[in-house]
Amino acid sequence: MLKLPGLIDPHVHMREPGASHKEDWDTGTSAALAGGVTLVLAMPNTNPPIFDAETFDLALTSAAAKARCDYAHYVGAGPENARAVAALASQAAGLKMYLDMTFGQLRLDDMTLWQEHFQHWPRERPIVAHSESRSMAAVILMAALYDRSVHIAHISLREEILLIKAAKQRGIKVTCEVAPHPLFLTQDDMPAISRGHPGRGEVRPRLATQADVEALWQNLEVIDCFATDHAPHTLAEKDGENPPPGFPGLETALPLLLTAVHAKRLTIDDLLLRMVTNPRKIFGLPEQPETWVEVDENAEYEIHAAEMKSRCGWTPFEGWKVRGRVRRVVLRNQEAFKDGDVLSSPGSGHNVRLPSKSNS
């Protein structure tokens, strides 16, 4: 049995408020625990989007009532809310800027709007950008101009990782995350994922080429975090008209990465650096005392959505053979997950950005 610290996932979509038929704070944090994740940072592209004090309160109320693992919540950058969100900075996971088309209403097109957020958001608090290709280059320039850090969400392209590498070499304060699917899937996997429903393969950024995947693996040292970008949508939605982009990922990330460890593509230390140490440092997160994950690293099994806690009911990795199964999760000295069952209760999760409750 392998004993790991509780994993941190800085990029999840909980879908509450507004779309709890896809996921809610109960099922989403249950999926987290089943995947060995004890702390999630939740994205603001809900309905309504989380972009001011009122909507932030809405999201935090749901989370406080239902979360079964620890969490913090992002606020979203809109065209007119730079001052309003900056006032929430100390309570938020960070500021999320959507700079390209993806799921949800939040988007900033004009670069002067980006600048307003860079001016107002506190320098020591995280900014995360959904920025693909050239918008990524632009937001890195902006971070350099304002002499502050920026974290690039879900990179997937060779040109992206090589540019981040070059920026880091010049001392620019840029960090990045990669989700499991760009490490394990390419465009060529679309037919197997789609099974006749092309909408299932929709994800932003889109699945890339083998050369892109290889560039990510070859430049592992440039990747600061593995983040799932857990983006659940139901199969009915994925198979319907206008399929929304996104893959669920909380319950498959650790087994996929442990399988890669077994194949000697990376080490356990590489994994823990990117799923515990670096996210804690980049996002300024507290340690979770008496929190750990027990993994049977030799257990081989097939991934099946039917066994998952996520409400979305499917996975792009259906039928994949993996090695490494989460057996037990202990969160702040309480058994939170054991052999397939979530044991922590809704509302037991702590918001790590609020002053800590008593040590219970």
Ligand code: NCD
């Ligand atoms: C995400 C979603 O569904 O919220 N979709 C996706 O394809 N990654 C949005 C996002 O992270 O860009």
Ligand code: ZN
């Ligand atoms: Zn995104």
Ligand code: ZN
């Ligand atoms: Zn996302």
